[in-house]
Ligand code: ADP
């Protein structure tokens with residue numbers, strides 16, 4: 001063919017993207033927007049953790065990811081960096097509605113993700129919201145229809161998908177299922193299935209979990225398309 005390197009990679013079945021960034025150790029070595037690099041600098045996140053090094057290049061290339069890494073390994077940025085970059089690359093604006101959903105098992109974890117997103121995304125022109133209940137649902141429903149990135153607990157998200165007029169995620173670009181094992185352990189399996197049913201199928205999905213259980217694999221096969229499997233077990 002016209003590109004011997006590409007042909008060789010195809011033969012070796014090594015994804016080109018992976019080869020290109022396989023040596024990247026710092027966020028600054030990745031092809032990221034200035035706004036994201038600015039947010040990372042503000043958060044003092046310079047060197048990537050192992051799961052970030054392994055997952056982010058695949059996610060930036062648009063692939064679905066099934067990532068397993070223990071608590072404290074840096075999974076939050078492993079999905080938030082690809083989320084904000086995807087919307088940046090799509091020239092997502094405040095008028096475009098919901099472009100990304102992050103589903104988290106508990107309010108506390110959702111709040112932590114939201115705090116990281118606030119720092120990471122501060123220089124992007126995107127509106128982010130928390131959907132975790134505990135507030136007036138009507139008021140929350142009016143607010144979230146105008147948001148671009150929502151960090152949600154499963155029950156509250158499904159409630160809005162079912163009941164809030166004007167809240168639709170038809171343009172959804174990226175779905176993140178964080179701590180999928182815990183979501184399932186907490187009994188949200190049916191809720192998750194109903195959420196998946198209500199969302200468009202053409203989207204990128206990033207599924208993270210601390211452990212790989214049978215339930216997680218079943219959820220992965222329902223929600224992911226030809227995912228990259230990434231397991232990080234060593235110290236990061
Ligand atoms: P996990 O979701 O895997 O449990 P977190 O995303 O919550 O892990 O990150 C755990 C801790 O590591 C947090 O305090 C976070 O700020 C920090 N952290 C994550 N990524 C980096 C990084 N690249 N550089 C420095 N600290 C990081």
Ligand code: MG
Nearest residue numbers: 075076178179
């Ligand atoms: Mg986490």
